[in-house]
Amino acid sequence: MNFSLLPNLASLRLPNNHLTDIIPLQICALQKLRHLNLSHNYLIGELPLCLQNLTMLEVIDIHDNQINSPIPPELGNLKRLIYLDLSFNLLNGMIPTTLAKLKNLAQLYLQRNFFNGSIPSEVGELKSLTHLDLSLNNFCGKIPHELGSLVMLTYLNLQNNSLQGTVPEFQMLLKLNYINLAYNHLTGNIPNNLAHVRYGFFLGNEGLKEIELSKRISRKLMTVALTPNMSRELMAIVIPPMAIEFIFYLVLCFCCILQRRTMSKQLETKKNGDFLSIWNYDGRIAYEDIINATEGFDIKYCIGTGGYGSVYKAQLPNKKIVALKKLHRFEAEDPSFDQSFKNEVKHLSEVRHRSIIKLHGFCLHRQCMFLVYEYMERGSLFCALRDDVEAVELDWPKRLNIVWDMAHALSYLHHDCAKTIVHRDISSNNILLDNKFQAFLSDFGLARLLEPNFSSNLTSNIVGTPGYIAPELAYALVANEKCDVYSFGVVAIETIMGKHPSDIILMLPTLFQDDIMLNQILDPRLPIPRQNSVIRSIVLIVSLALACLSGDPKSRPTMKQRRWRPLERGSMKLNVDCSWVQGEHVGLVAGILQDQTGQVIDGFMREVRASSPVQAEALAVLHGLEFLKFRKELHVGVDGTEKVQKENVKCETNSLTVEQSIMGWAEIPCNAKTIIE
Numbered sequence: 001m002n003f004s005l006l007p008n009l010a011s012l013r014l015p016n017n018h019l020t021d022i023i024p025l026q027i028c029a030l031q032k033l034r035h036l037n038l039s040h041n042y043l044i045g046e047l048p049l050c051l052q053n054l055t056m057l058e059v060i061d062i063h064d065n066q067i068n069s070p071i072p073p074e075l076g077n078l079k080r081l082i083y084l085d086l087s088f089n090l091l092n093g094m095i096p097t098t099l100a101k102l103k104n105l106a107q108l109y110l111q112r113n114f115f116n117g118s119i120p121s122e123v124g125e126l127k128s129l130t131h132l133d134l135s136l137n138n139f140c141g142k143i144p145h146e147l148g149s150l151v152m153l154t155y156l157n158l159q160n161n162s163l164q165g166t167v168p169e170f171q172m173l174l175k176l177n178y179i180n181l182a183y184n185h186l187t188g189n190i191p192n193n194l195a196h197v198r199y200g201f202f203l204g205n206e207g208l209k210e211i212e213l214s215k216r217i218s219r220k221l222m223t224v225a226l227t228p229n230m231s232r233e234l235m236a237i238v239i240p241p242m243a244i245e246f247i248f249y250l251v252l253c254f255c256c257i258l259q260r261r262t263m264s265k266q267l268e269t270k271k272n273g274d275f276l277s278i279w280n281y282d283g284r285i286a287y288e289d290i291i292n293a294t295e296g297f298d299i300k301y302c303i304g305t306g307g308y309g310s311v312y313k314a315q316l317p318n319k320k321i322v323a324l325k326k327l328h329r330f331e332a333e334d335p336s337f338d339q340s341f342k343n344e345v346k347h348l349s350e351v352r353h354r355s356i357i358k359l360h361g362f363c364l365h366r367q368c369m370f371l372v373y374e375y376m377e378r379g380s381l382f383c384a385l386r387d388d389v390e391a392v393e394l395d396w397p398k399r400l401n402i403v404w405d406m407a408h409a410l411s412y413l414h415h416d417c418a419k420t421i422v423h424r425d426i427s428s429n430n431i432l433l434d435n436k437f438q439a440f441l442s443d444f445g446l447a448r449l450l451e452p453n454f455s456s457n458l459t460s461n462i463v464g465t466p467g468y469i470a471p472e473l474a475y476a477l478v479a480n481e482k483c484d485v486y487s488f489g490v491v492a493i494e495t496i497m498g499k500h501p502s503d504i505i506l507m508l509p510t511l512f513q514d515d516i517m518l519n520q521i522l523d524p525r526l527p528i529p530r531q532n533s534v535i536r537s538i539v540l541i542v543s544l545a546l547a548c549l550s551g552d553p554k555s556r557p558t559m560k561q562r563r564w565r566p567l568e569r570g571s572m573k574l575n576v577d578c579s580w581v582q583g584e585h586v587g588l589v590a591g592i593l594q595d596q597t598g599q600v601i602d603g604f605m606r607e608v609r610a611s612s613p614v615q616a617e618a619l620a621v622l623h624g625l626e627f628l629k630f631r632k633e634l635h636v637g638v639d640g641t642e643k644v645q646k647e648n649v650k651c652e653t654n655s656l657t658v659e660q661s662i663m664g665w666a667e668i669p670c671n672a673k674t675i676i677e
Contacts, residue, residue, distance in 0.1 A: 011035040015061075019043055023062075028053050037061040039085070044068065047086075052077045063109065064088040076101040085109040087133065092116070092296050095134075100125040107131040111157065114138060114296025119158075121146040131155040135180065136288075138296050139163060143181075148172055159183050159201065160288055167191055167208070181205065183288070289317055290324065290363065290370070297326055304380060304429060313375065322360060325371040325443070341369070348444070351417065355409040357432060357442040376440060378433035381491075385428065385498050388525060394437055396529050400537045402439040403492045406431060409441040410488055411559035414481045424479055426487035427465040428494055467500055472553055482553040489548025489556075492541055498523030508549055535590075543592045591624045 009030050015037050022045035023038065033054050039061045046069035051057075057078050068090040075084075076098030084105060091113040099105075100122035106129060116138040123132070124146025132150070135157045142165035143158065154175050159182040166188035167181060179194065180201040187207030194200060202208055293314035294301045304311040309327040316322060345362045358374040381402065384390040406426075413421040423430075423444050430443045464473070470486035473479065493501040504521075521542055522528065529535050550556050608623070610616035 006030065008032055010056075013037040014041070016040045022046070023048055023067075025050060027051075030054065032056055034080075035059045038065065040064045042066060047072055047075075047091075049074055051075065054078070055080065057081055059083040061085045062089070066090055068092070070094070071096055071099070073098040075099065078102065079104065081105055083107045087111045087113065089113055092298070094118075095120050095123070097122040099123070102126060104128055106152075109133045111135040111137070114291065116140070116295055116298075118142070119144055119147075119163075123147065124149045126150065127152065129153055133157040135159040135161070137161055138291060141165075143168055143186075145169075151175070154178065156180070159204075162292065167194075167202075169193060290314060294324065297324075309370075312370075321375045323373040323375045325373060327369045327371065345371070347419065348421075351413075351421070351444065353409055353412045355405040355438075355440055356412070356444060357440040373442065374440075376432035377435040378437060380429050381431040381433060381439065381495065382428035384433055384437075385494065391498055391523065391525050396526060396534050396538065398437045399495045400534065400541065402431070402433075402437070403495055403541050405439045406441060406488065406491065407559055410484055413441075413444060414484070414558065415560045420481070422479055422481060423484050423487075425464045425468075426484055426491060427468040428491055428500075429465060431491065467502065470553065471551060480553075481558065482556050485548045485556045485559060486553075488559070489545040492545035492548070493521070496521060496523065496538060496542060496545075498525060505549065508546070508551070539590055539592055591620070 007030070010032055012027070012030065012033060013035065016039075019038065019041035020043070023043055025048055027033070027036070028048060028050035031054065034056050036054075036057060036059065041064075043062070043065040045067065047062075047067060049072050051060075052072070052074035055078065058080050059082060060078075061083065063085045064087070066089065067086070070093030071086065071091060073096035075081075076096065079101065081102050082104055084102070084107070087109045088111070091110070092115065094117035095110070095115060097120045099108075100120075103126070105126050108126070108129060108131065111133045112135070114137065115134070118141030119134060119139050121144040123129075124144060127150065129150050130152050132147075132153060132155065136159070139158070139161040140163065143163055145168040147153075147156070148168050148170045149172060151172050152175060153173055155178045156173075156176060157178070157180045159180045161184055163181070163184040163186060165186065167186055167190055169191045170176065171193050174196075176194075177198040179197050179199070182201045183204030185207070186202075186205040189209045190200075190202060291297075293316065294312050297310075297312055301312045301314065302310050303313050303323070309325055312324040312326060314322055314324050341364055342362075345359075349359050351359070357376070360372040360374065362371050363369060378384060378390070384394055410423070410426070413423060421444055423441070425443055426441075430441065432440045432442050434440070464483075464487070468487040468490045470483040473483060490501065490505070493504060497504075522538075529538060544557070548556055608616065608619045610619055
């Protein structure tokens with residue numbers, strides 16, 4: 001909508017319209033606007049600074065959205081503002097003191113956000129204020145005594161914060177008929193002058209002596225009842241009203257005690273629409289505990305960001321450290337979304353694998369959702385590979401274990417779960433490491449969790465991390481296990497290279513024609529491996545990864561096919577290659593052994609001394625022949641009844657001639673690239 005065409009618009013009311021994206025800046029062109037209502041939508045981003053230009057505004061109602069920013073101090077310039085409701089958002093930071101300039105403000109609602117710091121004393125300058133709600137935030141410090149000067153105040157709600165100290169006298173708040181200070185850290189006595197307040201709530205303050213009012217009423221009633229000279233008429237006039245008042249307070253106390261007991265018994269805590277569940281947790285926890293532990297998901301606690309949300313580190317009241325995956329809110333129009341979310345979480349909680357991150361629980365909240373995971377000390381594989389110190393500590397055996405562990409985890413998700421789980425966002429950011437560099441796959445199943453109608457065969461949007469997404473998703477939007485296989489191939493090569501293999505991926509269409517040099521595959525920060533078992537595993541991993549990166553999804557292997565298995569009888573092919581560093585006379589030769597189906601069986605890698613690339617090629621052939629002979633001598637994968645023939649093989653590479661007697665079945669071409677066994 002082009003708001004510039006409506007210069008005389010005085011009222012803009014768009015509640016419950018499923019509006020998304022940020023608040024359009026074009027609204028700021030409506031200079032005569034007096035009433036703005038964008039409540040109950042899905043607006044994100046910041047409160048526009050240009051709202052300060054709408055000096056005619058009297059009402060701002062943007063509650064129940066996903067606005068994620070501090071309150072701009074410039075809002076204090078809206079001198080005509082009477083009503084401001086920013087509740088039920090993701091607002092953070094401190095309340096700007098400039099709001100004290102809103103002398104006409106009568107109602108201020110900022111509840112259910114992530115504000116922190118102390119309540120500014122300047123709020124006491126809002127002399128026209130009748131309603132003030134700052135509940136369900138992270139305010140700390142004392143309740144400012146300046147609030148006692150708000151003589152027009154009838155409603156005050158500060159519940160569920162971290163306020164400390166005593167309750168102010170509030171002697172001038174004669175119009176106050178509702179006060180809620182429950183679930184803070186207040187101490188001392190409830191002031192006597194609050195006895196006139198019709199509705200007062202002070203539960204959840206362990207140091208607050210909240211029974212004084214009922215004690216005084218009880219003593220007053222007994223004094224009247226036990227006076228022997230009091231006439232029956234006077235007793236008939238005095239006792240009934242006091243008895244009713246006493247019964248009212250008894251009922252109120254009973255309801256409060258019952259509510260507290262109910263809440264303390266719930267391990268799954270439901271508060272004002274919030275749902276929090278943590279399994280196998282050795283204590284009680286509430287939504288506010290999580291919010292307090294992260295200071296309202298402050299960015300200083302953020303330890304990573306992915307396609308589905310951000311990860312925060314939090315310490316629970318029992319000192320246990322967990323990782324919180326704060327999810328982007330994908331609200332479904334279907335009212336059954338919440339139940340679907342809970343069902344999928346339950347399904348994911350049943351996933352049990354030693355290389356898959358453990359899911360502890362979840363929170364379903366009107367403004368935010370998060371999952372509670374086991375915390376990994378080393379962070380992500382992505383960060384470890386990009387830190388030179390950790391990358392060196394992450395030696396070849398550790399890197400190989402990471403790749404195999406991820407292969408087994410994916411095989412479990414694809415083939416061994418009751419329902420196939422397609423990850424859809426496999427990347428080095430979603431592989432986490434503990435203090436021993438053991439790898440764990442995270443973010444599994446989030447696609448199905450956040451999209452109730454998600455099918456593993458079809459999705460309406462591309463989900464994943466750029467650089468790891470299978471190419472067919474760009475045009476076919478088909479998400480299945482083969483997409484995960486492609487992403488795994490990228491991560492596998494990245495683990496060996498120490499960086500994202502973007503150059504190799506671009507070269508894949510001409511890989512065997514242009515010849516990727518082996519020194520491009522190995523992370524130069526690590527020494528060249530010497531152990532045969534390590535060398536063979538590296539060659540295998542690179543070969544498997546290249547197969548996973550096939551542009552044709554049908555030609556990619558499944559994760560189950562990639563497990564170690566015995567050799568089958570039949571012809572096998574050994575591809576050899578070499579690299580040579582000019583001036584250093586050092587070469588690297590390697591070979592990959594495949595069966596008749598293309599399955600990688602084994603491999604080798606050697607560092608050699610070579611005076612020229614021609615000699616390096618010849619040495620590659622020699623080591624290939626020795627490798628084949630070595631395998632035959634060990635009788636690996638060969639049927640003992642199979643007839644083996646000997647033949648002399650001759651290979652010429654330019655001026656160098658190499659002769660070797662091997663046990664084989666066919667000829668060796670002279671391009672030093674392929675040996676047919």
